[in-house]
Amino acid sequence: MTSFKKYIDRLKSQYAREITALITGASSGMGLLYAKYLAEADCNILIVSNQEKELHEVADNIRKEFGVNVIARYQDLSQEDAAQHLFDYCKKENVIIDILINNAGMFFFHELDDEYHKKMELMLNLHVMTPSKMSRLFGDEMKKRGFGHIVLVSSMAARLPFPGITTYSATKAYLKSFGKSLYYEMCDYGVGVTTVCPGAIATPLYKLNPKLLKLGVRIGLIGTPQWLVKKALKGMFRKKMIVAPGFMNIYLPPLLAILPKRLVNFIWRKVK
DSSP states (O other), rough: OOHHHHHHHHHHHHHSSOEEEEEEEETSHHHHHHHHHHHHOOEEEEEEESSSHHHHHHHHHHHHHHHOOOOEOOOOOTTTTTTHHHHHHHHHHHOOOOOOOOOOOOOOOOOOSSSHHHHHHHHHIIIIIIIHHHHHHHHHHHHTTTTTEEEEEEGGGGGGTTTTOOOHHHHHHHHHHHHHHHHHHHHHHTEEEEOOOOSSSSOOOOOOHHHHHHHHHHHSBOOOOOHHHHHHHHHHHHHHHHHOOOOHHHHHHHHTTSSSSSHHHHHHHHHH
């Protein structure tokens, strides 16, 4: 049993109904962990992903393992109208979303050019437009009920505007600013908004060498996804504004901020 069950049980008792969480990007990685930890805490879940086969496999496995209600919704959240379609689906099916975890994301390391223009557009929609619209649409319903939790997954990269991650760091900076402002707007309505800013996490998203990932975890520079998601959920239930755990979050951004421009240019020319 995870330590989160007491939170879900308290909410179920307080509102006399089942509690449901919507998790985007839940077919793998940290999204899958959010789904598992909440399901283990006896929370029903609606999981969304653009990986249809993996999504339904995850849904079947979670139902069998934890015995909660799991809805699998195949959808491409990088599309302009994705948030509205998902909200309309929930209204039509009478699915009340108490916890919204905007986890879906993508990553590429490359300078902006014609070849990567489409990826830039997809990232802007996935990281900026869709979570903003979903937070507004589902947040309005939460405000009416006087209860809810919204999680936005930003990154330590929000503080690192470096070449190669131009769009990624900018979108993560947007999410951090958006989340902090929304926190104040929603707190008087009983709705918590928590922005998660992971440091270095051992996840396939960044396509790092597996040996380097293992070494980083072993020496404490890189956190595990399990560690990060537990920290994020704990902060969410406590309605913390920002969750930014880890050694790298404390020391790396200030160190990189003082690098001379010439050195940054030199490093970029070597790695691109």
